[in-house]
Amino acid sequence: MTVKEIKVYQDLMGANEEWAAKTRDLLRTRSLLMLNLIGSPGSGKTTLLENSVNYLRERHPFAVLEGDVETTNDAERLHALDIPVSQLLSGGSCHLEAKLVHHALVDLPLDTVEVVFVENVGNMVCPAEFDIGETAKVAVLSVTEGEDKPLKYPLLFREAKAAVLSKQDLLPHLDFDVEACRRNIREVNGNIPIFDVASATGEGIPAWGEWVAGQVKRTMNDE
Amino acid sequence: MTVKEIKVYQDLMGANEEWAAKTRDLLRTRSLLMLNLIGSPGSGKTTLLENSVNYLRERHPFAVLEGDVETTNDAERLHALDIPVSQLLSGGSCHLEAKLVHHALVDLPLDTVEVVFVENVGNMVCPAEFDIGETAKVAVLSVTEGEDKPLKYPLLFREAKAAVLSKQDLLPHLDFDVEACRRNIREVNGNIPIFDVASATGEGIPAWGEWVAGQVKRTMNDE
Numbered sequence: 001m002t003v004k005e006i007k008v009y010q011d012l013m014g015a016n017e018e019w020a021a022k023t024r025d026l027l028r029t030r031s032l033l034m035l036n037l038i039g040s041p042g043s044g045k046t047t048l049l050e051n052s053v054n055y056l057r058e059r060h061p062f063a064v065l066e067g068d069v070e071t072t073n074d075a076e077r078l079h080a081l082d083i084p085v086s087q088l089l090s091g092g093s094c095h096l097e098a099k100l101v102h103h104a105l106v107d108l109p110l111d112t113v114e115v116v117f118v119e120n121v122g123n124m125v126c127p128a129e130f131d132i133g134e135t136a137k138v139a140v141l142s143v144t145e146g147e148d149k150p151l152k153y154p155l156l157f158r159e160a161k162a163a164v165l166s167k168q169d170l171l172p173h174l175d176f177d178v179e180a181c182r183r184n185i186r187e188v189n190g191n192i193p194i195f196d197v198a199s200a201t202g203e204g205i206p207a208w209g210e211w212v213a214g215q216v217k218r219t220m221n222d223e
Numbered sequence: 224m225t226v227k228e229i230k231v232y233q234d235l236m237g238a239n240e241e242w243a244a245k246t247r248d249l250l251r252t253r254s255l256l257m258l259n260l261i262g263s264p265g266s267g268k269t270t271l272l273e274n275s276v277n278y279l280r281e282r283h284p285f286a287v288l289e290g291d292v293e294t295t296n297d298a299e300r301l302h303a304l305d306i307p308v309s310q311l312l313s314g315g316s317c318h319l320e321a322k323l324v325h326h327a328l329v330d331l332p333l334d335t336v337e338v339v340f341v342e343n344v345g346n347m348v349c350p351a352e353f354d355i356g357e358t359a360k361v362a363v364l365s366v367t368e369g370e371d372k373p374l375k376y377p378l379l380f381r382e383a384k385a386a387v388l389s390k391q392d393l394l395p396h397l398d399f400d401v402e403a404c405r406r407n408i409r410e411v412n413g414n415i416p417i418f419d420v421a422s423a424t425g426e427g428i429p430a431w432g433e434w435v436a437g438q439v440k441r442t443m444n445d446e
Contacts, residue, residue, distance in 0.1 A: 040263040040264050040265065040345070040368075041263050041347050041368055041369070041372050041375065041376060042263065042365070042367060042368025042369045042372060068375050069348060069375060069376055069377075069378075070374065070375055070376075070377055071371065071374050071375050073371050073374070073375065092348075092352075092378065093348075094317060094346070094348035094349045121348065122263070122347065122372075122375070122376070123317065123346055123347070123348055123349075124264050124345065124346070125292060125315075125316075125317035125344065125346055125349070126317045126346075126348070126349065129315075142265070142367065144265060144365065144367035144390070144393070145263075145264050145265025146264070146265045148294065148296050149264050149265060149345075151293065151294050151296070152264065152291050152292060152293055152294050152296065152345070153264060153292055153293075153345070154292075154293060155292075155315065167367070169396075170367070170393065170396055170397075173392075173393055173396050174393075175423075200398075
């Protein structure tokens with residue numbers, strides 16, 4: 001597989017709010033949905049996107065901006081599935097900056113997509129604090145991480161418009177209480193939908209995909 | 224279980240290097256080993272400490288400084304095992320600051336311990352950048368996180384003096400290549416020992432405990 005087509009962006013700095021506002025304007029003008037996926041390293045963000053390809057590609061074509069401190073591994077995974085993708089390297093930073101996101105966004109083939117997923121740097125703390133102009137943040141938590149994480153890292157779950165509980169195929173081998181985790185999410189954010197996803201099998205993807213589709217419709221009607 | 228005895232520290236700021244130097248002086252004066260455990264949320268840092276109790280308590284008694292953005296859950300787990308522990312709340316910050324660590328450290332019963340473990344805020348990026356005056360950093364990576372993480376978050380593995388690959392009891396249920404992960408760690412840091420630990424069973428703890436014991440001896444001989 002050749003990955004020469006993957007653009008790599010890094011080291012752009014600037015007033016974050018200003019660039020976030022530019023991105024919001026662009027999304028509004030083009031009726032585009034942009035979802036900012038935030039979770040720990042290895043929480044299953046890239047796999048969620050891979051699993052979403054079959055469900056979403058025909059219905060609501062999407063592009064991906066892959067954020068990482070280093071490497072282009074994740075962009076390569078989406079590229080292999082023929083999803084338009086660019087790699088954003090944070091250059092050691094623990095979150096994506098709005099300027100870097102904006103520059104990568106305008107270079108995507110936006111005429112051909114309805115959704116842009118941003119996979120933020122693997123980190124439950126800092127990315128939740130930074131506005132990148134996204135339509136909504138989505139929290140991704142793997143069931144291997146422990147059901148107390150929404151209480152320990154509440155900002156992410158407070159800011160998120162949806163939460164994905166990933167890797168549920170591993171539940172039989174874990175001491176993880178899904179109901180307690182749901183209660184903990186509800187404690188910091190009473191209203192968000194919570195999607196149960198078995199990353200290995202793709203179980204639960206249709207419900208997640210329907211929610212994304214609903215957000216696309218909302219975005220188009222907002223115009 | 225009562226947890227009234229757990230002290231809670233938060234919101235101390237100051238020149239990080241200065242406080243890190245104070246901590247280093249204190250550790251030297253008292254021949255204390257301080258290990259700074261760094262890894263993602265849910266990577267198994269607290270469980271590693273729980274599992275270390277039986278091996279280390281008689282040989283090299285230890286205390287713990289538990290770092291979290293919010294909650295005292297982790298401190299309660301160690302407290303339940305009669306380990307001297309204080310909770311450090313970072314107040315939304317993605318890493319522990321040296322001043323907060325120093326203030327909590329001097330209040331521990333240092334006459335009764337040889338080792339202080341600091342469990343940093345769950346995050347592979349920021350804690351690796353901040354000196355808290357520790358003797359050494361230790362990277363904790365769960366095998367549920369993916370074998371590419373040492374390449375994606377290289378600073379932690381470059382800074383660490385040892386790495387723990389935790390949750391290996393889950394390997395039969397995962398698509399995780401331990402050898403590839405070891406190669407990736409070696410690629411960023413050729414020399415550090417890598418400990419295989421099955422967190423659910425405590426398998427691998429003796430090798431890890433022996434390494435800690437070796438570091439204690441080194442610290443005492445440095446005096």
